[in-house]
Amino acid sequence: MGAISEAVTLRAGALEVGLAPAIGGSVSAxxxxxxxxxxxxxxxxxxxxxxxxxxxxxxxxxxxxxxRNEFDFGARRWRVLPNNPPERFNVHGSGWKQPWAVIKIDATAAVLALEVVAGAEPYSYRAEQVFAASEEGLSIKMTLTNTGPVAMPFGFGLHPWFDRDPDVTLQFSARRFHLEEPDGVSGDPITLPRELDFAKGRPLPDGWRNNDYGGWAGEATIRFPARGAGLRIVADPVFKHLMLYADPTKPYFCLEPQTNASGAFNRGRWNDPDEGAIVLAPGESAAGAVSFMPFAAP
Structure with missing residues (x-):
């Protein structure tokens, strides 16, 4: 598949992006x-x-x-394993826990890939991330292919972490809000309450937040006034959900574009476009891109 690299750096204009393929196919900076x-x-x-x-x-x-580390699909019950102790339930799948191979690289672009063969868990798949840096920002195209013998439900997304500056603000539009149940599991959606809406931009919440915003419009803006900069996130329509994680006791927060609703695999509404699960037959693929575009923010 290619060589595993410890570190990759992409540069374009004023933008510098570090990659850590061996650490879950991650962005390092x-x-x-x-x-x-x-x-x-x-x-x-x-x-x-x-x-x-x-x-x-x-x-x-x-x-x-x-x-519960299990879901029902195709008249079968499929089981997965806990993967983030001390959490009880599997979270974010297997891709972030494995080294990725560097397939292609130059000064402004890189292709990372991962192949997983079902074993203790049910999924066989190939995943690919295509990173492209430009003066406008960083684009990441994700492609997921079912390499297994039967149709399965899939989903994918990106999990960025941001420094929690005291003056940071968020702005994005969504239509629904998933309440959080025990163990970080998302429940059914409700109409988005005004006090939880970020459509007009607002600071991070003072309290705990670990919620899926459904019906996401595909754009989000983060401003870091003290740093004189901001970041605009623009995602393809396949990314119907935006997860917000903000713990006031931590120096970071997360804003995660994703295709499937959190908790969708347990609700089992496979044909519901709002849930966003993507059923792939053997050999079928799904893809989508997310762009992260910096701007000056006085």
């Missing part, structure tokens, strides 16, 4: 005009191979948690 726009992977976390310390990792072959 995103800097623009010398300013970090994602949480930078520390030297200690890099040495330890700690994927929970990266700037951004891929979620595949689904995003977020599988409650």
């Amino acid at each position: 995103m800097r623009w005009r010398g300013v970090d726009l994602m949480r930078r992977l520390s030297d200690d976390d890099r040495d330890a191979g700690n994927v929970l310390g990266v700037a951004m990792f891929p979620m595949t072959p689904y995003a977020n948690r599988i409650a």
Whole structure:
């Protein structure tokens, strides 16, 4: 498939993007005009191979948690394994826990790939990330192919981490809000309450937030006024959901574009476009791109 690389750096104009293929096919840093726009992977976390310390990792072959570590599909019950102790339930699939191969690289672009063969868990798939840096920003196209013998439900997404500056603000539009149930599992959606709406832009919430915003419009803006910069996120329509994780006791927060609703695999509404699960027959693929575009924000 290609060689595993410990580190890759892409540069275009004022943009510098670090990749850590061996640590879950992750982004290790995103800097623009010398300013970090994602949480930078520390030297200690890099040495330890700690994927929970990266700037951004891929979620595949689904995003977020599988409650009870099982789901029903195609007249069968499929089981997955816990993968993020001490959490009880599998979260974000298997892609972020494995090294990815570097298939192609030049000064401004890289292709990373991962092949997984079903074993203790049911999924066989090939995943690919195509990174392209330009003066406008970073584009990441994700492609997921079912290499298994039967049709299966899939999903994918990106899990960026951002520094929680005191003056940071978020802005994005969505139509629904998934309540959080025990163990981080998302429940059914409700109409988005005004006090939880970020359509007009607002600071991060003072309290805990770990919720899926459904019916996402595909754009989000993060502003870091003290850094004089911001980041615009633009996603293809296949990314119907945006997950917000914000713990006021932590120095970071997450804003995660994803195709499937959190909890969708347990609700089993496979034909519901709002749930966003993608059923792929053997050999079928799904793809989508997300762009991260810096801008000056006085």
